[in-house]
Amino acid sequence: xxxxxxxxxxxxxxxxxxxxxxxxxxxxxxxxxxxxxxxxxxxxxxxxxxxxxxxxxxxxxxxxxxxxxxxxxxxxxxxxxxxxxxxxxxxxxxxxxxxxxxxxxxxxxxxxxxxxxxxxxxxxxxxxxxxxxxxxxxxxxxxxxxxxxxxxxxxxxxxxxxxxxxxxxxxxxxxxxxxxxxxxxxxxxxxxxxxxxxxxxx
Amino acid sequence: xxxxxxxxxxxxxxxxxxxxxxxxxxxxxxxxxxxxxxxxxxxxxxxxxxxxxxxxxxxxxxxxxxxxxxxxxxxxxxxxxxxxxxxxxxxxxxxxxxxxxxxxxxxxxxxxxxxxxxxxxxxxxxxxxxxxxxxxxxxxxxxxxxxxxxxxxxxxxxxxxxxxxxxxxxxxxxxxxxxxxxxxxxxxxxxxxxxxxxxxxx
DNA sequence: GTCTATACAAGGATAGAC
DNA sequence: GTCTATCCTTGTATAGAC
Numbered sequence: 505x506x507x508x509x510x511x512x513x514x515x516x517x518x519x520x521x522x523x524x525x526x527x528x529x530x531x532x533x534x535x536x537x538x539x540x541x542x543x544x545x546x547x548x549x550x551x552x553x554x555x556x557x558x559x560x561x562x563x564x565x566x567x568x569x570x571x572x573x574x575x576x577x578x579x580x581x582x583x584x585x586x587x588x589x590x591x592x593x594x595x596x597x598x599x600x601x602x603x604x605x606x607x608x609x610x611x612x613x614x615x616x617x618x619x620x621x622x623x624x625x626x627x628x629x630x631x632x633x634x635x636x637x638x639x640x641x642x643x644x645x646x647x648x649x650x651x652x653x654x655x656x657x658x659x660x661x662x663x664x665x666x667x668x669x670x671x672x673x674x675x676x677x678x679x680x681x682x683x684x685x686x687x688x689x690x691x692x693x694x695x696x697x698x699x700x701x702x703x704x705x706x
Numbered sequence: 707x708x709x710x711x712x713x714x715x716x717x718x719x720x721x722x723x724x725x726x727x728x729x730x731x732x733x734x735x736x737x738x739x740x741x742x743x744x745x746x747x748x749x750x751x752x753x754x755x756x757x758x759x760x761x762x763x764x765x766x767x768x769x770x771x772x773x774x775x776x777x778x779x780x781x782x783x784x785x786x787x788x789x790x791x792x793x794x795x796x797x798x799x800x801x802x803x804x805x806x807x808x809x810x811x812x813x814x815x816x817x818x819x820x821x822x823x824x825x826x827x828x829x830x831x832x833x834x835x836x837x838x839x840x841x842x843x844x845x846x847x848x849x850x851x852x853x854x855x856x857x858x859x860x861x862x863x864x865x866x867x868x869x870x871x872x873x874x875x876x877x878x879x880x881x882x883x884x885x886x887x888x889x890x891x892x893x894x895x896x897x898x899x900x901x902x903x904x905x906x907x908x
Numbered sequence: 909g910t911c912t913a914t915a916c917a918a919g920g921a922t923a924g925a926c
Numbered sequence: 927g928t929c930t931a932t933c934c935t936t937g938t939a940t941a942g943a944c
Contacts, residue, residue: 523810530935540912604726604805653890655866659869661858663861732918743921752920
């Protein structure tokens with residue numbers, strides 16, 4: 505494996521274990537048996553390293569969503585998609601828990617506002633699609649309400665999990681929050697949708 | 707005002723403006739016209755300073771909840787309480803946004819698990835009280851579901867607000883997330899409860 | 909292109925004089 | 927209570943070996 509890849513792999517491992525702020529470039533270098541300066545060569549700033557990891561996480565998430573959009577809208581399909589997303593988020597917990605740092609970096613890098621908007625329309629499309637498919641029954645501003653729920657929940661379930669129930673395994677945590685999400689969706693589900701949800705967890 | 711108080715006031719101001727990680731002890735000292743060493747005298751570690759600010763925030767929050775418990779359970783009462791809590795959280799945004807740092811500190815300081823449990827039973831008591839008062843209609847595990855919702859939402863609405871809509875003023879942000887909370891509660895409200903909710907926002 | 913060694917700046921923390 | 931001086935760690939930059 506190339507050094508660059510090794511750095512990324514090892515960094516993520518350390519970030520997940522100790523948090524971004526606690527892991528210094530010297531730590532990473534030591535774990536790899538290379539010099540700190542070598543890190544600087546591959547990633548001039550620690551930010552660059554983090555940004556690369558964030559981009560990879562996002563790429564996997566996007567793939568999950570794309571798979572969803574390539575099929576027929578359904579609640580089980582959506583939950584399966586979110587299971588993939590949650591699992592991926594869990595694998596990058598170190599980045600997500602270091603919220604502040606990550607936010608600062610992304611803020612400088614992207615048109616953050618645009619990314620946020622895209623995220624929202626994304627979910628709105630999904631929910632309206634589920635309504636059209638007869639899975640959800642959405643009145644007046646229910647779709648926007650669900651979008652608000654989804655953006656907050658989808659971003660912070662993992663932080664909540666670590667704060668509230670740090671003893672859970674990855675599978676347990678993902679399933680727990682997937683069920684909470686399903687329960688929320690059930691509040692807006694048609695009879696058909698409720699059947700879909702029940703079948704998903706069997 | 708004693709130097710100790712001045713330090714706390716100024717620190718919070720700077721933390722809110724720039725984030726905990728971005729504000730150094732030297733910055734705080736310079737803004738106060740005292741030496742960095744003087745800060746160390748009053749707060750040996752930066753952690754100690756943060757911890758004191760967190761404790762004060764919590765004290766105000768507890769006061770909000772105590773006021774609620776001293777009255778008759780009602781949805782408007784609860785929302786009013788949460789408006790106070792949200793407002794207080796907003797005033798301490800710097801601490802809450804520096805999630806990682808704060809969590810590390812609290813983890814060492816308290817029996818964190820116990821605090822989390824207390825928080826949950828707290829909300830459960832509130833929701834069961836609202837059900838008993840005829841405001842909410844809770845079946846089987848609805849109460850636990852709402853508690854899960856409330857702990858996550860109550861902790862992360864402010865982060866979500868800054869990520870998602872950083873342009874909002876304090877009042878706008880607090881009202882926005884208070885309405886989202888109300889909307890969630892409305893999903894479990896009795897006819898009486900729905901009336902209560904509507905009256906609250908008029 | 910890849911890596912080591914090393915220097916520098918900035919931040920938290922401490923000791924000791926006043 | 928307050929200050930100065932100093933130490934240690936961490937992120938960052940670069941000169942130069944291979």
